[in-house]
Amino acid sequence: MQHEQTMQLIELLKQTSEKFRLGKEAEASQMFRQCINILEQILKYHGNAHHISALLPMILEAQERHDWLGLADYLEYEIPSLLTIVK
Template identity: 45%
Template sequence: MGKEGQANESLRECIDLLTPMMQQLPPDINPYLCAILEAQERHDWLGVADGIEYEVLKLISKLDV
């Protein structure tokens, strides 16, 4: 939609929010984070959004934070 800058800023904010939780995140989140970063490098914004929405949020929702 031509909002790459805004999407990157939102992703940065998401990463900033995740950083304090990194020690609590399960190790099985790593492949999902790598896939999201790879999707970002390919400019596959739908892949980035899907990875966050369907994989990362599912794992984070299980945390007791």
């Protein structure tokens, strides 16, 4: 169940990233909220929770600055790589 939820989150993160890259901020922002909700659940048991949590302030800062490409990079590369490394 946990692995399946993690894989679904990674797919949603990549889809959200793509929306941000295409300039569809409104749709991407709704999807981003879904990502955060799922991520909150996963962080309860994930071995890299500390490292992922450390990225969240930077991710939210990118969102506040409307740095959609920076935010997309975090969503597509940084978080998925930490989710797939199991400690």
